Amino acid sequence: MDLLAFARGAAMQWATTIFVVGVLWRLVGILLLRTKPDLSKPRIAGKWKGLRLIALRSWPRKEFLGGAAFTEVMGYVFHIGFLVALFFYLPHILFFTDVFRGLFGVTFKGIFGFAWPTLPGGLIYFASAVSVAALIAVLIHRLVNPVKRLISNFDDYFSWFVTFAPIVTGMLAYSHIGAPYQTLLALHLLSVQLLMIWFPFGKLMHAFTIFAARGSTGMLFERKGATL
């Protein structure tokens, strides 16, 4: 079995299995935790208003803007570039479509009535390059800033690496730089699988928990009468 066959076969199956097990383990574990009984009287009626925090936390308050703007902007740049490359590049779409059809027996078009649109390869490459630049910028910032360096641990750096590697190997595979395409494609797939395996057990899990966490925090704040 060559490296690409391994990456497309056994490695992908194991990574998918570990990803699914890990994500559901974490999510169900959190959801079934006992909530602490709050015996105090709510300060403000209508706790659902607290969900506004999901949107409000999307940008720092002006008091903190000076210190947080760089990280925020770079975070948005990275995420937008990453999501564009992930969801609008045809090979990725074909993979997701195949998974979707395999799991639910219907196609994306069968449900939504329109095909999943693709973007030109050049645009995907540009989005990936922007994403990589943003990732490098935030890493340098983390290393240079004494406070951030102090509070950073293995999880931060390893999560950065497993995010960085698939984008870079994907760009190399697209442009055929450094090795035969099959090798680069295999490395790209293996790096994605490393991300999938690490995903549930590190900070990357925020992709599933971030909005729920903000919402529950907002509802708690609202109940206590805090200004959101």
Add this chain to the structure above:
Amino acid sequence: MSATRTIGQRLAEEGVSRRAFLKFCTTLASMMALPPSMGPVMAQAIAAKRRPSVIWLPFQECTGCTESITRSGTPTLETLIFDLVSLDYQETIMAAAGHQAEGVLAAAMKENFGKYLLIVDGSVPLIEDGAYSCIGGQSNVAMLKEAARGAAAIICVGTCSSYGGIPKADPNPTQAVPVSAIIKDKPIVNIPGCPPIPVVITGVLAHYLTFGNLPELDPLGRPKAFYGETIHDRCYRRPFYDQGRFAKTFDDEGARSGWCLYELGCKGPTTYNACATVKWNSGTSFPIQSGHGCLGCSEPNFWDKGSFYRPLATANWGNAQTVGAAAGVGVALGAAAAYAARKRQDRFVKEASAPPPATKQEH
């Protein structure tokens, strides 16, 4: 048998002009990615050489590779076997048969020992001492070992002799192996393809005649001049891939407009071959130009890499059952973790609310 006259002398006798021969050599040079100035050099070198003896052994194969070379346009099969090489043994196109043919083979090997080129098409079955494919009562594996002893080099024509090909496909009932799995002490060039491009075969022979050695090879033993780039890299539909324009079915508007066939399972991105540049039938067309995706036939184990019509991007991630089982395990683990956390909380609460242990009062 090998002629004693040089190739140049033979060509002159047969009325082949120097201009025509130069044109042929320049064409070969360009196909091998050599500079145009190498055309005359090749012509001079080839013309001065005697025709090398070539022995072609067919093993576990379908004769498609021979069919391919009979359609060689540059040079034609006739030019190849009469002017460039002395094809001393080739079962499909030779007139002799039976003991007469076997005698020709033995004589060719003896007369040109250490100098002849051995061309092999077809894989070599090993099970039952190679009994699944025999010629003249001799197994392919025995025949290969015997012929390889006196060969200057071995050229594996087709994916079967190069990597095992279709006979080696799962479950490989004959335990088929490529030539390189048996012969370890001779230079081997793989010219894979199912079938391979005829010009690639003649190009390798021309290189051998010109330089006296075999061309530079890639890690899979293929000549880099012809297998240095993927079909995808040189495909005329590549701009549509870059633009994100893909045919969704074989007869939709995209297919009729010549859009990329990636979504229809084309294996061009992972296949190294010269189909997109050299093409077939004297440069007429190649499979993608005819509207069908590349099958990846010049790659090892191409038959076992999933459906030809499944896009490359659709990796074998599993199925609904395995993912469902994984989800079940994940939910169970999560529930167990939450249960354990609750029990721990209860224990802490119980311990915290328990009266402190009585201490002895001192009087």
